[in-house]
Amino acid sequence: MRFTGEGRISRVVISTALGPGGRGIFPYTLLPAYRQLLRLVQATDTTVITKSATRRRRRGNFIPGNPLTWGYIRRIAGQGMLNAYGLTNAGVEVCARQIKASREKGIQVIPNYYPEFAKGTDTAIRETLESIEIYQRFLGPALWGLELNFSCPNAQEAITENVSQGIRCVEAVRRHYPGLFLIAKISVVHPYEFAQELERLGVGAIHGVNTVPYALIFPEGRYPPSPLAHVGGGGVSGGPAGAAAMSYNAGLRQKVGVFLIMGCGVTGGEDVRRYFDMGADAVSVCTLALRRPEEAAQVLRAFNIK
Numbered sequence: 001m002r003f004t005g006e007g008r009i010s011r012v013v014i015s016t017a018l019g020p021g022g023r024g025i026f027p028y029t030l031l032p033a034y035r036q037l038l039r040l041v042q043a044t045d046t047t048v049i050t051k052s053a054t055r056r057r058r059r060g061n062f063i064p065g066n067p068l069t070w071g072y073i074r075r076i077a078g079q080g081m082l083n084a085y086g087l088t089n090a091g092v093e094v095c096a097r098q099i100k101a102s103r104e105k106g107i108q109v110i111p112n113y114y115p116e117f118a119k120g121t122d123t124a125i126r127e128t129l130e131s132i133e134i135y136q137r138f139l140g141p142a143l144w145g146l147e148l149n150f151s152c153p154n155a156q157e158a159i160t161e162n163v164s165q166g167i168r169c170v171e172a173v174r175r176h177y178p179g180l181f182l183i184a185k186i187s188v189v190h191p192y193e194f195a196q197e198l199e200r201l202g203v204g205a206i207h208g209v210n211t212v213p214y215a216l217i218f219p220e221g222r223y224p225p226s227p228l229a230h231v232g233g234g235g236v237s238g239g240p241a242g243a244a245a246m247s248y249n250a251g252l253r254q255k256v257g258v259f260l261i262m263g264c265g266v267t268g269g270e271d272v273r274r275y276f277d278m279g280a281d282a283v284s285v286c287t288l289a290l291r292r293p294e295e296a297a298q299v300l301r302a303f304n305i306k
């Protein structure tokens with residue numbers, strides 16, 4: 001367990017897999033192993049970073065109530081997933097209320113927020129600041145940290161081009177909320193200079209990395225095109241993304257001294273160990289918790305028991 005100001009981040013962190021409120025995603029909650037994982041998360045004070053919220057309700061590609069959209073999240077070989085979820089969420093008020101309920105149950109939740117730069121940088125920044133105010137209203141001092149998602153491959157915004165927008169956003173948040181522990185979630189497509197600038201601006205942690213764009217793992221010509229090509233190809237997570245994510249994160253460690261949450265591609269305890277050996281301060285898992293919750297529970301038992 002690492003202490004970072006008022007809050008703390010557990011050695012292994014669950015990222016996204018427990019939903020926008022941090023208490024589980026339906027229909028996964030019907031699975032006994034997933035519910036067991038949730039209980040263990042509580043018992044071990046594991047840090048949970050939520051699935052992304054946006055300022056207003058957002059309809060992405062995947063809509064839980066519409067079976068025609070379920071193909072936007074699929075399992076792929078090698079304990080992987082391919083998804084083009086597209087940030088469907090009920091908006092920050094609803095997510096903040098759910099996070100409050102999770103905190104009241106003793107779950108250590110950190111919200112994840114997605115600044116919608118496609119609306120224009122100024123609007124996205126204004127909405128981010130408004131959203132922090134809303135989180136504060138619901139969570140009070142329990143809001144010690146916030147993750148900003150700069151790296152979703154499934155939105156209209158081009159992640160390679162959002163570096164300057166991300167920097168302006170972090171500058172604004174640091175100016176208005178200097179005490180807030182900010183986690184910047186980045187992508188393998190971001191240059192290391194982005195992480196270095198984020199560190200200089202005083203973020204508390206960098207989370208590398210989000211899902212990896214399909215074409216980077218399965219290059220055109222050598223592999224069939226993505227089944228989700230019509231929505232940008234989607235993001236690869238779990239086993240098949242591991243080599244690319246680990247190589248990026250190893251390089252990132254040489255470039256920044258800030259608290260690093262390393263993740264993407266963890267398929268079990270051995271991968272967690274590899275990330276720690278590379279110099280991770282914490283390690284995140286998502287796909288493992290969704291595909292093999294019993295294995296994710298093993299990882300928590302091995303690394304998060306005090």
Ligand SMILES: Cc1cc2nc3c(=O)[nH]c(=O)nc-3n(C[C@H](O)[C@H](O)[C@H](O)COP(=O)(O)O)c2cc1C
Nearest residue numbers: 015016052083149210211237238264265285286287
């Ligand atoms: C179905 C699905 C939905 C995701 N949604 C989000 C999201 O809303 N916000 C975010 O920052 N990351 C999201 N992620 C990325 C994960 O948090 C994680 O960074 C990524 O999957 C790599 O880790 P893994 O290999 O352990 O899954 C999502 C991943 C999956 C598989």
